[in-house]
Amino acid sequence: MKCSIASDKFRRKFAEQIEEICGERISLCYQCGKCSAGCPVTYAMDYLPSQITRFAQLGLTDKAMKSSTIWICASCQTCSVRCPRGIDLAKIMDALRILAKRKGIVPKEQIAPLFDGIFLGSIEKYGRLNELSLITKLNMASGRPFKDVSLLPIMLKKGKIKLKPQKSNPGKEVRYLMRKVEKLESK
């Protein structure tokens, strides 16, 4: 498929957006591929991590944000510690995920963003994570109701999961905090 490159102005704006969110400059990347060479999960990605920075450089924003790569990235920072240009690619991946969520272009088949939402929902409610509710909710939402069910008995037996959520009093405060963050960011 032919792609036309975005205009200079558009590209600059996009690069600035990324820099604004995570402080990293995509223009520094010279496409050496070291990040892609060391990334442990490329096998599950549709594009290499270095290709994502390339898309971003060319202003092919949709291509970058619709890739599975940004959701498969495990945030392990292997790329970041080895990049010869000192680019923290893991942070750029974060920024792209944030932008994609803002734009509402999260691919349906990606489970990671579902997980993120439910996780944050849980801490919004309790102030801390409730594993059992996380697992059940995620399984329902992702259409895999029986996933890991076989593990539940042993986890309960070994005391790895509690039936009652651990609640900390400032659960309310977390709610308040998240609301303020939302308000500040929508500005």
Add this chain to the structure above:
Amino acid sequence: MARIGVFVCHCGTNISATVDVKKVAEIAKGFPGVKFTTDYRYMCSEPGQDLIQKMVKEHNLTRIVVAACSPSLHEKTFRTCTQNAGLNPYFFEMANIREQCSWVHDDREEATLKAIDIVKLAAAKVGKNNPLQTTFIPVEKRVLIIGGGISGIQAAIDVAFNGFETVIVEREPSIGGRMAMFDKTFPTLDCAACILTPKMVEVNQSDLIKLYTYSEVEEVSGYVGNFKVKIRRKARLVDENKCNGCGTCWQRCPVRLPSEFDMNLGKRKAIYVPFPQAVPNVPVIDQEHCLYINKKKCGICKKVCPFEAIDYEQKDEVIEEKFGAIIVATGFTMFDHSIYGEYGYGKYKNVTTGLHFERMLNSSGPTGGKIVRPSDGKEAKKVVFIQCVGSRDEARGMPYCSRLCCMYTAKQALLLKEHNPEAEAYVFYIDIRAAGKNYEEFVERVQDEYGATYLRGRVSKIFQRNGRLMVRGCDTLSGTQIEIDADLVVLATALIARPDAIKLAQMLHIPYDQNRLFTEAHPKLAPVETVTTGVFLTGACQSPKDIPDTVATASAASVKACGLLSHEKLPIDPQIARVDVEICSGCLACQEVCPFGAIEKEEIVDRVTQQKRWVAKIAPSLCNGCGACNTACRPGAIDLDGFTEEQIFGQIESLTADKGDER
């Protein structure tokens, strides 16, 4: 009182189109000391210069101001003209009303006003010029070459060919440098020894070339034409005059040590020559490991030497010699890849560098020309080459491209295939930089004819599994991650400055860049010169260079050096600093800031107290006239001819002289 003449140039219309030159000349008549002004179409033309000379006579002028172009264009022209008019050439100033006025402003009135100011400045300055005389210094007709690699060798041969004497000071026991380590050289693949050895022999046999091997430069003083250099000749413990290189001694020495020349892949003795073709072919005793020196045992070499050349009592010797010019040819060293944790911190024996590989390729090297795994000596069949290691890496290595590793990697991949057609060569690269004559063709041949597999991407990790190396890389062209299990990994590590480069640079007063590479006077137009007159650069000490570039710069540097030596005497710029010893307090603040070491202390007898005291003294031939000392001197004892305090303050005052008018 000076009688100043001001000549305002039209430069065709270059100046006159924007500046009212007649008005400038008219107003300049009113400046202090100005006795004559005129304007003329082309001042630098012959009639223009004649005009100056004529007016000097007619109006008895003693100082000249030409208001025209930039001094960088015609200062010299008009100095000569001033001299021809019978005046001291420094009784002249240029007012730049073209580059910095008519060409950069549009408004005629504003430009004219500014031109008037500029002429005013020049007139204020010229009246206070001192008569200066260009002085000449004699030239010592010898060249010192520091470093005896291919660059030093070539430079010595070229200087000698011009009939001048040279001395090579080489730190190692033999000359030859890195090139002596190689088997074959790109892009023509001639054998390194075949082309280097004859040159080494020529150096050894030339009457005009003196070799100080196992020696180092310890101190440099003096200046162009007259460098005084202290050289330490380290004790070899072998008399160079008696030894004939028969080799009996090192064959019998019982101490076996890893050989540095062989990158520790082979062994040498405690008494050794680094490699068979060494020049001079005289061994040295490694004092750190020799049994006799350390424990007074053994002494075998002395017993067996048929020429009684061994001398355990020999001591280091420091000699001083004089030179007219110095050529720096100290070469490079390799980046230490053990900083990379992802490549195993240098722990894996089978992760080697280009230099290791060169030694293995060499048929007189430690493996007899076989490519093996250093861990177990077994033949290496699958070899992965990784380019740009430590180069193009701002985060942890050098920011620059090392320029020739693409080529030597291609060469090594080719030679691997030639040594063993069954072997597999994989090359990880980011870009192929092969811009020399026949270089691209060479790389193409390596891929096409020899079947080396090129993969575009940096390697991220090397680790060991079951005794094999796992190389985790990526091919960005196909968009895939790639893992190769290899017998041997060869890293094309960056070429970097030697660790002691800064020390040498400070000794020679030459600048170096942020990568510790010596800096040339101008990257394009003076690539083998330095800002210190008389000190030249050649080879890889300036930037990574391959042999063709190295040899070219060696010849260029020797031409420059010989050019200097072909003069009986050298002129020096008289616009330099001078100390008024009456005022000097001897604090030597000036000495600290002088970048050229031109200031020394001198004892004088005070005129008033008749007591002895210290004052600063400036060596005219070393001073470059920067004026740093001038600013540093608190009592105001130093002044800089051509830019004196009086002149500059005068200029400032002239700019504001009429300020009172409006009040």
Add this chain to the structure above:
Amino acid sequence: MKDNRSIKERDLGSKPAREKVKIAAFLCKWCSYAGADLAGGSRKKYPPNVIVIRTPCSARTNPLFVWKSLEKGLDGVLVSGCHPGECHYSEGNYHTRRNFAVFRKLLEYIGIEPERFHMSWVSAAEGDKWAEVVKDVVKVVESAGPNTYFSKKKEDNG
């Protein structure tokens, strides 16, 4: 308003004397002066308020020169040399930086507007940059207006 030009010079023009600042610039001959020459060679336009005094190296520029210039009533001063690390004399501009860091504090201390004193690093290849530097400096000095610090003082004293 004060005009820094002499009466004779002002007679030249028909335009009314307007508020114009005059700035002295000390340029090292290897880099900034050559950069200014290049600006000329490439016909870059910039305001005419800056008059250049040529020095061998920025290290030659004694802070006293700047002081004198301001004291004598110039409205601003610019000192320009080679980029750090590129000095023709290898380290002169480091001394310059050090000298003027102290000097700047002194100016502040006695209350001279910081807008009047500027430093820049312009190489021989940076004609464009020279033009930009002049534009910027003129703008900033203009914002400070004519330099009356010393003349006022004189009036105060007598």
Add this chain to the structure above:
Amino acid sequence: MMKVAYYPGCSLHSTAREYDISFQLVCRKLGIELQEIPHWVCCGSSPAHVTSHLLSIALPCKNLILAEEMGLDTVVAPCAACFNRLKIAKQEVAEDSKLKKEVEEVLGKPSAGKIEVKHPLQVIIEDVGLKKVEEMARRKLQGLRVASYYGCLLVRPPSVINFDDPEDPQSMDNLVSALGGEALPWAFKTECCGASFSLSETDIVFELSGEILNEALEAGAECILVACPLCQSNLDLRQKGIEKRRGKKFNLPILYFTELLGLALGMSMRQLGLSRHIVNPSKLLERKLAVT
């Protein structure tokens, strides 16, 4: 006696109870008093930083403020993910004044700046010292062959964490050696285990953790030592599944370094909560260390 604020994070109160138990026991023995931060909240982990940068900084900052309000100068966080997030938040707020302002606006309080964030390993190595640990040990590890696994978040990014080496860390290995065990050199100490994908992209965990288990086994390990509840859970809880998929038995107990340290200091398996592991370590430990 050293007193530090304790930030257990969500896992140590649920899936990683035994880490909590063993850490607390070891601290008591070594003379470190842990004071749990009252009303601490979740650090946000990765879901926060992939959703909102501000949120991912504000949540840890809230905890840092709570800790500072306790009047202590150090907070210790045993979960590598929490540790990583707390350190990053502290550094980013210190370096970015705009962010600092935003965080303070969200939290309605000045952000904490002084409190130091440490991982238990750091406390043991830097504050207690291996020499003291060695002296206090009552049991030798008798040549137990241990592969220390650090994971990605404990040592990265080095510019923020500033502890141990990002490619070949040594602190746990040194601890093992000091206690008489055999610290195995291997190349997967900081490879990623799949971390937060445990529940969402479990296949990735199977793949990555499988590689790690395999490499440890090849290196000759009898058990793997960890310092993070996420690593532990991926390698332990998912081990059976990995074995099935790879058709290869690993049977590698995944121990917290605090558990091994506790054993060396003379505690029993029961005290330390070792029965909570999925891959049962008791056989190995009984055989090698003669503990019960």
